[in-house]
Amino acid sequence: MTIPLSYYLVLSGIVFLTGVIGVLLRRNIIIILLSVELMLNATNINFVAFSQYFHDVGGQVFVFFALTVAAAEVAVGLAIIIALYRAKSTINIDEFQLLKW
């Protein structure tokens, strides 16, 4: 028994939307970062599902690259967050009011 492609797409759609809503609603930068990771993982589900469907390895190769980029992104992001926490002792984005129009 194989799982149909549409199941994967629905799952990835739900994970992606969870991530988008998390980025838009949560106020803690770490949680926002986690939500971005959810979005990226939804993408990976898509790639692997399509890769299986097409019998094409290209999608899985893309996942490796996406994972690498996500790791680099987290490294840079956490470094920025730590530097910001040292300067302001908070990581709640509502507290960052120096810059606004």
Add this chain to the structure above:
Amino acid sequence: MSLYGTDLLALLPELIVVAAACLVIALDPITPASRRDLLAWLSLGALSLCLGLTVGQINTLNIRVSAFSDLVVIDAYARFWKVLLYGVTGLTILMSLPYLKAERIHLGEYYGFILLALSGMMVMVSGADLLTIYLGTELMSLSLYVMTGLNRSKPRSLEAAAKYFVLGAFSSGILLYGISLLYGMAGSTKLASIASAIGTHGANDPLVLIATILVAVGFSFKLAAVPFHMWTPDVYQGAPTSVTAFMAVAAKAASFAAFMRVFVEGLGGLKADWSLLFLLIALVTLVLGNVVAIVQTNIKRMLAYSSIAHAGYALIGFVAAGRAVGPSGSTPGLASVMIYLALYSFMTLGAFAVIGMLRKGEREGEEIEDFTGLAKRQPLAAFLMLVFMVSLAGIPPTAGFIGKFYVFMAAVDAGLAWLAAIALLFAAVSAYYYMRVVMVMYMREPDPAAVAPRLVTSPALSFVLACAVAGVILFGLFPNPLVSFALQSVLTLK
């Protein structure tokens, strides 16, 4: 399939830039603080080597070399952008030298990050596969996040970096999701395969439309088009001025280059859909960018909104390319975007160079108030700023006028005369806030009680300003070489 020498040879400029970046970062700890200038000169040396290679790589303009089984292409279109990016990067490095020293953030890795960002941009403009374009975009963005937060002693700089990072990562996620759906449609991420899959699927597949919208949103963030512009003012204001200049010019040019290749080569079959979408985006971008710029009091923030508005003008050229019906097809529209961004680079770099050298006491003179009476105290700096402001407003005989002229002509040819008329109206609105800077410099008396502005100059900075002002005036008077270069370069984009 193996790594062929010819493939590596085709990517030689990118490899040199990456190698130079690694070398700079490795040499940084063993370089005494007083000799850090050498790292900048090393980077400039690598850039000039790459410039020679890129120009020499293509002898005939119609050639299109694919490397690594079509992951990247070397063509005249990529060459146009690479030459522009080398120039912009070189000028940014030169203007960074005195600025970073004055701000006491003269760190060696800064040059490494500039070169890494440049290599990402080069991959973006050469990418023929969504994988390479995505990787290039990320390499550019990650380097820019770090550079934005370079001034760690200023909470403002860190805050800007955090905002840029969060919104940049969010937009990359959206872009990547769009790419994954396109992969699901075409079974490959190559632009050529996507184009042929759209040909067979037809343009009305909802999956394809959703994917196109997601990719468009992802790119709109990078281009700073409304409604995905919210990061721009904060980041432009918070980042060190030399980094802001680099972002405003190089990152925007590279994003436009990749964006045009993806939408023309990959999603060309959906022209009718995306040109309507970008028509709306261009309109709101123009209106919001120009109107909100009026109320700004910080000049970096004002230039951020101005850069949003300029993205709107460039998008008009792109919409004209999508709507074009004439015999020359999309060529004039696409070429007008290239001309616009090349000319925009000179005036924006020049304006940021003036802002970066103006200092009031210990801090940077970045409020518009700080320019009060500058013409009395520093006539030359005030005059240069005048030239850049006039050019940004698009008044002849400067480069800004030429850029707008070609964009508007392309729009009129594509039957979008009404859009050109609205854009012209908002160009008049923009003259108001650019001229306010000129008015403050020339018409107001300097306040005798206030700290007198001081200029941080150096021969390198003078050279940057000379290049920028020469570009603005010479291309304003004799645009033909640039125009024919752009028209020839765009022919390889199909």
